[in-house]
Amino acid sequence: MSKLAGKVALVTGASKGIGAAIAKALAAEGAHVAVNYASSKAGADDVVKTIVAAGGKAIAVQGDVSKAEQAKGLVDATVKEFGRLDVLVNNSGVYEFGAIEEITEEHYHRQFNVNVLGLLLTTQAAVKHIGEGGSVINISSVVTSMAPPASAVYTGTKGAVDAINSVLAKELGPRKIRVNAILPGIIETEGTHTAGVIGSDFEHTAVAQTPLARIGQPDDIAKVAVFLASDDAGWLTGERLTAAGGFR
Numbered sequence: 745m746s747k748l749a750g751k752v753a754l755v756t757g758a759s760k761g762i763g764a765a766i767a768k769a770l771a772a773e774g775a776h777v778a779v780n781y782a783s784s785k786a787g788a789d790d791v792v793k794t795i796v797a798a799g800g801k802a803i804a805v806q807g808d809v810s811k812a813e814q815a816k817g818l819v820d821a822t823v824k825e826f827g828r829l830d831v832l833v834n835n836s837g838v839y840e841f842g843a844i845e846e847i848t849e850e851h852y853h854r855q856f857n858v859n860v861l862g863l864l865l866t867t868q869a870a871v872k873h874i875g876e877g878g879s880v881i882n883i884s885s886v887v888t889s890m891a892p893p894a895s896a897v898y899t900g901t902k903g904a905v906d907a908i909n910s911v912l913a914k915e916l917g918p919r920k921i922r923v924n925a926i927l928p929g930i931i932e933t934e935g936t937h938t939a940g941v942i943g944s945d946f947e948h949t950a951v952a953q954t955p956l957a958r959i960g961q962p963d964d965i966a967k968v969a970v971f972l973a974s975d976d977a978g979w980l981t982g983e984r985l986t987a988a989g990g991f992r
């Protein structure tokens with residue numbers, strides 16, 4: 745029996761990378777999935793096509809999570825299409841690295857607006873619909889414990905995500921909504937290719953310090969998301985699961 749049959753999930757930032765893999769994995773376990781994107785319509789349409797070709801149900805939903813009206817709009821579109829909402833995956837995220845001398849207001853606001861404000865606004869809209877047995881999954885990062893140099897703003901956003909994860913687990917627990925975070929290590933995605941992480945000294949050092957001796961792939965994280973969304977994780981809330989092949 746599929747683990748997520750009858751459930752409806754919204755995955756933010758699912759046009760590519762980790763979000764796309766999570767959307768496909770949730771659908772493979774029977775969930776109906778809303779695939780959110782900000783600008784990459786073609787990417788989101790491809791994810792929907794793959795899910796539908798495999799016999800699943802999915803729609804693409806445009807929306808910038810950092811804008812309250814759009815965050816609400818993408819939740820409403822999900823509920824309008826599928827009639828309910830059980831699982832929210834707050835995956836949308838941007839990362840830019842730079843030393844303290846390079847930090848600007850724009851660098852700060854861009855990352856905090858998407859990674860933190862976007863997560864709050866989307867969760868605010870979603871919990872109007874998520875009922876008992878629902879699950880919110882926040883995609884944080886292993887940077888919150890690793891604290892790599894030249895990442896103060898990005899690491900700050902994910903530290904905030906970890907703290908918010910703990911707060912919301914307590915706040916939503918009485919409503920029987922679970923809230924957990926996944927902390928990926930380096931994952932090969934469009935984003936990490938564009939940011940120059942893949943192939944860099946940083947990647948090679950990380951692999952050398954990773955017990956399982958490789959970087960991650962989006963599916964490594966998608967399997968953890970399926971677990972957290974399912975009743976198998978029914979007694980877990982407020983947890984932060986590091987998924988990094990042992991790298992910390």
Ligand SMILES: NC(=O)c1ccc[n+]([C@@H]2O[C@H](COP(=O)([O-])OP(=O)(O)OC[C@H]3O[C@@H](n4cnc5c(N)ncnc54)[C@H](OP(=O)(O)O)[C@@H]3O)[C@@H](O)[C@H]2O)c1
Pocket residue numbers: 756757758759760761762763780781782783784785787807808809810835836837838839858862883884885886927928929930931932933934935936
């Ligand atoms: N890759 C890693 O090594 C790694 C490690 C730890 C944590 N993470 C976290 O995992 C998440 C996904 O990372 P990734 O590497 O898969 O990223 P990615 O390949 O760059 O994809 C980012 C996704 O976020 C979406 N997005 C960006 N701004 C948005 C906005 N304002 N509203 C809605 N969606 C928006 C993008 O949509 P469009 O394409 O439509 O713009 C895209 O779907 C992020 O939260 C990241 O911080 C990644």
